[in-house]
Amino acid sequence: MEAKVEDRGGIFANHRQPTRIQAVNREIILEAALEVFAIHGFRGSTVDQIAAKAEMSKPNLLYYFRRKQDIYRAVLEHTLADWLAPLAAIDPAGDPIEELRRYITLKLDMSAKRPAASRLFANEVLAGAPVIGDFLETRLRELVHEKAGVIRRWVSESRLAPVDPVHLIFMIWAATQHYADFDVQIRAVLGSQVDKPGFREQTAQAVLSIVLNGIRPRM
Amino acid sequence: MEAKVEDRGGIFANHRQPTRIQAVNREIILEAALEVFAIHGFRGSTVDQIAAKAEMSKPNLLYYFRRKQDIYRAVLEHTLADWLAPLAAIDPAGDPIEELRRYITLKLDMSAKRPAASRLFANEVLAGAPVIGDFLETRLRELVHEKAGVIRRWVSESRLAPVDPVHLIFMIWAATQHYADFDVQIRAVLGSQVDKPGFREQTAQAVLSIVLNGIRPRM
DNA sequence: CTCCGATTTTACCAAATAGTCAAGAATCCG
DNA sequence: CGGATTCTTGACTATTTGGTAAAATCGGAG
Numbered sequence: 146m147e148a149k150v151e152d153r154g155g156i157f158a159n160h161r162q163p164t165r166i167q168a169v170n171r172e173i174i175l176e177a178a179l180e181v182f183a184i185h186g187f188r189g190s191t192v193d194q195i196a197a198k199a200e201m202s203k204p205n206l207l208y209y210f211r212r213k214q215d216i217y218r219a220v221l222e223h224t225l226a227d228w229l230a231p232l233a234a235i236d237p238a239g240d241p242i243e244e245l246r247r248y249i250t251l252k253l254d255m256s257a258k259r260p261a262a263s264r265l266f267a268n269e270v271l272a273g274a275p276v277i278g279d280f281l282e283t284r285l286r287e288l289v290h291e292k293a294g295v296i297r298r299w300v301s302e303s304r305l306a307p308v309d310p311v312h313l314i315f316m317i318w319a320a321t322q323h324y325a326d327f328d329v330q331i332r333a334v335l336g337s338q339v340d341k342p343g344f345r346e347q348t349a350q351a352v353l354s355i356v357l358n359g360i361r362p363r364m
Numbered sequence: 365m366e367a368k369v370e371d372r373g374g375i376f377a378n379h380r381q382p383t384r385i386q387a388v389n390r391e392i393i394l395e396a397a398l399e400v401f402a403i404h405g406f407r408g409s410t411v412d413q414i415a416a417k418a419e420m421s422k423p424n425l426l427y428y429f430r431r432k433q434d435i436y437r438a439v440l441e442h443t444l445a446d447w448l449a450p451l452a453a454i455d456p457a458g459d460p461i462e463e464l465r466r467y468i469t470l471k472l473d474m475s476a477k478r479p480a481a482s483r484l485f486a487n488e489v490l491a492g493a494p495v496i497g498d499f500l501e502t503r504l505r506e507l508v509h510e511k512a513g514v515i516r517r518w519v520s521e522s523r524l525a526p527v528d529p530v531h532l533i534f535m536i537w538a539a540t541q542h543y544a545d546f547d548v549q550i551r552a553v554l555g556s557q558v559d560k561p562g563f564r565e566q567t568a569q570a571v572l573s574i575v576l577n578g579i580r581p582r583m
Numbered sequence: 584c585t586c587c588g589a590t591t592t593t594a595c596c597a598a599a600t601a602g603t604c605a606a607g608a609a610t611c612c613g
Numbered sequence: 614c615g616g617a618t619t620c621t622t623g624a625c626t627a628t629t630t631g632g633t634a635a636a637a638t639c640g641g642a643g
Contacts, residue, residue: 166590166640184491188408192631204633205591213631242580264490267545271483271490272403274548281552289553306581311554312570313579316539319546323538326486329493331534333500334508351531359578360532361461362525385610385620411601424621426602 171209174199175223178216183261186268187217187276221269221276224262229285231255232314235292241299245317246353252321253349263325289314313356320352390428393418394442397435402480405487406436406495440488440495443481448504450474451533454511460518464536465572471540472568482544508533539571 163171177199181190192213196203210216231251235244256263266277274281289311296310324331332339382390396418400409411432415422429435450470454463475482485496493500508530515529543550551558 164589170590185407186405186487186490188404189406189491191629193629202592203631204593207632208590211632245579267486267490268405270546270549271405271486272408274552278548278552281549285549286553303581306573306577306579308573308579309566309570312567313574315542315546315550316571316574319538319542320535323534323542327489327534327537329497330489330500330504333493333497334505335530347528348531351528352535354525354527355532355535355578356574357578357580358525359574359576360464360524360527361576362522383611383619389620410599412599421622422601423603423623427620430602432601 167209170201171219174201174206174209174216175220178220179224179261179265182217182220182268183264186272187213188272192216218276220265224259224265225277225280227259228255228262228266229288232288232292235295237295237298241296241304242357246357249317249321249353249356250349252317253324253345253352256321256323256325257345260325260328263322267322267326317356320356324348386428389420390438393420393425393428393435394439397439398443398480398484401436401439402483402487405491406432407491411435437495439484443478443484444496444499446478447474447481447485448507451507451511454514456514456517460515460523461576465576468536468540468572468575469568471536472543472564472571475540475542475544476564479544479547482541486541486545536575539575543567 174195178190178195180198181194184190185194190213192203192206195216196206199206206216210219231248234251235248269275269277270281293310293314296305296308296313299305300307300310328339338344393414397409397414400413400417403409404413409432411422411425414435415425418425425435429438450467453470454467488494488496489500512529512533515524515527515532518524519526519529547558557563
């Protein structure tokens with residue numbers, strides 16, 4: 146049979162090669178949507194806002210993504226892999242301190258370079274993770290347990306101080322994403338200092354120093 | 365003259381003693397609103413949702429708070445002081461490690477007992493802190509700088525390892541509030557374990573161990 | 584150039600939502 | 614009790630919002 150499934154459904158969710166215009170406009174929409182959803186979450190954002198930010202009429206935007214939910218899902222998928230990559234990159238064969246130093250640095254870099262991505266996830270999780278809930282319970286869970294196993298081995302080999310690996314991962318997420326998610330608060334406290342050139346290095350240095358050495362004085 | 369300013373404006377924003385019914389219903393509304401705003405933020409929440417959760421008709425709810433914004437502001441004010449109290453309680457005359465241990469423990473307790481308050485602030489800050497922006501730039505900023513001064517002194521007295529005090533405060537906020545704000549994610553990773561009796565102690569132990577001692581192995 | 588599908592726009596609609604109003608019900612106080 | 618006040622509700626309005634329909638325009642292959 147092998148029906149030639151020239152399946153209807155417009156340009157959406159089909160297998161046709163996207164035109165150049167489609168590729169460009171979808172990208173524009175996803176960027177605009179990321180900014181909007183990152184600030185107000187799914188329910189608090191409007192299609193009009195996204196259309197305005199994309200400099201596109203609302204019906205035109207809905208030509209590329211039929212429904213608000215479709216945009217939201219696309220933005221999340223578009224960002225999820227990148228966001229998780231640094232954790233996946235922890236090398237079981239590497240030096241524990243160096244691997245964690247690199248992980249923390251990478252996460253801080255991402256918070257600085259793509260804060261909207263972090264805020265998007267924060268909003269999604271705050272709302273109860275209605276869309277990425279499954280992902281969290283499967284792939285994220287597996288990845289965390291895998292890397293926790295690596296850290297646990299490092300501890301058992303006395304290459305790290307005794308520490309609960311999962312809580313360590315949580316703390317690294319918290320500390321690094323905080324700089325993206327609570328940027329407004331950090332700016333309120335630190336002012337323009339945040340935009341000075343050395344700030345990111347200073348932040349990385351502080352976070353690394355605490356996580357690696359703690360704050361208890363060493364004699 | 366001394367006009368008897370029996371100022372109009374119903375029961376709102378006036379100086380009259382609230383009736384018992386008013387006190388009770390306002391409290392019910394604030395609790396319901398906290399739950400709702402904590403999940404979806406200001407824009408993503410609806411008055412109907414709040415009314416439903418408060419088991420009250422919408423017009424009745426709006427009899428107590430004329431506008432959605434008024435409820436939101438009231439909830440924020442109602443929660444702000446409590447949320448900041450632990451930081452204010454850090455005692456410059458106390459033992460540094462003990463003071464910070466107590467601070468972290470208190471913040472973790474609040475995250476566990478009043479997660480909605482944490483999520484409410486997270487949503488507000490993610491949205492750009494449109495309501496509490498002023499507060500952040502004044503009272504919070506002052507408080508942080510004051511306590512940062514205390515920590516800085518502790519460091520200079522070698523009672524703490526060298527650490528940037530403001531980043532230390534940020535990290536403590538991040539690590540503790542993470543357990544409230546990202547509860548769904550933590551449950552996805554850890555499952556029912558989160559509800560077991562010892563979990564809070566285990567969390568506190570892990571966070572304290574990392575912040576106080578770091579993860580670098582000590583010989 | 585010309586045609587045809589791809590893209591964009593104009594004009595809509597229905598549902599959701601914030602907020603109003605006036606009348607009815609409950610409560611308080613003398 | 615009885616009247617004044619407080620509280621509650623049903624019915625309503627104006628606006629916002631997600632989404633649709635169809636006509637107009639564009640752009641690229643032949």
